[in-house]
Amino acid sequence: MRKLTKLVSVTVFSGTFLMGCSPASENTDATGANNANSANTNSNHVNLYSSRNEGLIKPLLDEFTAETGIQVNLLTGSGSGLLSRLESEGANTPADLFLTVDAGSLHRAKEANLFQPVTSETLTAAIPSHLRDSENHWHGLSMRARPVFYSLERVNPEEITDYLGLADEKWRGRICVRSSDNIYNQSMVAAMIEHHGEAATEEWARGLVANFARNPVGGDRDQIHAVASGQCDIAIANTYYFGGMSLSDDATNQDTVSKVAIAWPAQETTGVHVNVSGVGLLQAASNEENALRLMEFLAQVSSQTWYAEVNSEYPVNPAAPWSETLESWGEFAADDISMSILGENNAAAVRLMDRAGWR
Template identity: 80%
Template sequence: MNFKALIAGFGVLSAVAIGITACSPGGSDEVNIYSSRNEGLIKPLLDEFTAETGIRVNLLTGSGDGLLSRLLNEGRNSPADLFLTVDAGALHRAKEADLFQPVRSATLDNAIPEHLRDTDRLWYGLSMRARPVFFAIDRVDPSEITDYMSLADPKWRGRICVRSSDNVYNQSMVAAMIAHYGVEETETWARGLVANFARNPVGGDREQIHAVASGICDIAIANTYYFGGMMQSTDATNLDTVSKVAIAWPNAEHGVHVNVSGIGLLRHARNVDHAVKLMDFLASVEAQTWYAEVNSEYPANPNAPWSETLRAWGDFIADDLPMSELGDNNAAAVRLMDRAGWR
């Protein structure tokens, strides 16, 4: 893979408006993929796959929920061979809808650790997304942030920002805590966390980080790749924020909560061999390295190096909870967050 050319090509691709490409009905030298990932973050890799194999990739992008509904409506008539989406909770919903079929690939099994893939081999993680704590450099001692449970301490009253409970990233984080601590202890924690909110949840992860920089709150929970995007931006507001905010890794107990973006082979896929070949390619060291460089996500393949940005943030202990448990506990997490008043 021409890694340097891919990085350079991304700069050109991201500078133009990118539309949605429709999938074709299927053919012997192609593979069709539905993806909730931004096209600029996946298309260069798909083009490289085509260059190496001669297999054309037809891509359709959209929201994860929208594509899931489309797949359900299309049923066996869907042209899609693969579904790529973000968060283990979203992958679990696709699994529960019986959209996937198991994949037997020694390449995938060797590249992706067991806890980052479905227990039934119905989907595989492609990148890890860490969800630590961001803090105001001038107002917070990061040694106070030992683990997620510590965020319920009354000393943080009126000092925490986080997005709403309908966000699947937060649902998966609470699902992980249920796996570690049980429903009762996690609900007590959630009530304490809500009591410490600086404001009612509003906006996405970037808005939480900006709120720390502007003094609305002192700490926030967010995914690191948003921070990476802000660091790579030329926007003055983003650069001002990253100069005032840093990452605290809550390594005690079970480590830092991580989630995955992942991919599954669809039950009614017509181009199975090509689809599995593409899955193998996306799990390769070269493809994983590109992901880390461009989107500041951690490679799911442990043999792929971290980018310079990721290394600069420092090492951390990642929670090795099986990703399948995030989906299994999702419904319980949503109910718990509602009872705790997390809106």
């Protein structure tokens, strides 16, 4: 268990690379024709497929280009859509790097034999071993925690001890969480299987389902809004969504933030469940040197600081400072389970959630 504490363009959308593509969020499908092979006739570029929204990655890519002169051609879409595209393109893909969210998704890409291992002293020094693939096929770039959000009006945070306690009958009809087909929930259950065993985790999942205030619907933001509106008293969600709401000028977001707070569960046991966004070098990459330079750039302190300040995500590089928003939530003990395990246990987690009636 690792204690998290505060530690003291040039990039453009190439018209031919992204013909017909529009910037997509992490939950949209990959779209657009791909003529990158004919578009990029010089070697001073790198091609990136990313499930991150354009606004959550492009400023860093612009900075990379300004610093190195290497053009980044970016294609955005959903993680699953881009993964299917990479499998379809095979050795003919123009992509050099695949960046996506959740260790489970990164593991799927590794299992599909899309990544190659990377040897880099820079990455090894910047990224703790449990936040990268055990064989260095992919490396974490930012970290998000998945704690419990509670109503300031209806819940005493001392009632929230650990994840297992969420199956207690006192929470009957009081919990909101998104569906079991969400990779964030699958990875959380995968971690619980590793810590507590499959039988105990299934018993917990059945109790959690019995405590749902409603059938799972919507994304993480919707769960937090539901707590504020009184549809439920607590919710499980990723911290960076709450960070985005906190920094928003939207009146609804601000109203929700004023009524909801974060409780850090499992502080005396496993630590809060955490996950990563990450990147891998593709087997078919034709610009390996430039791709590695971009990977190392994204792991450096200045880039990691940007992730914290703009995206409200925790840096994977311990040398990078937290943003004011992250600091305001306080320090916490984080689960230091290897991110690789989240992918390895994914299939078991999905079957378990289905048996428990988590829809």
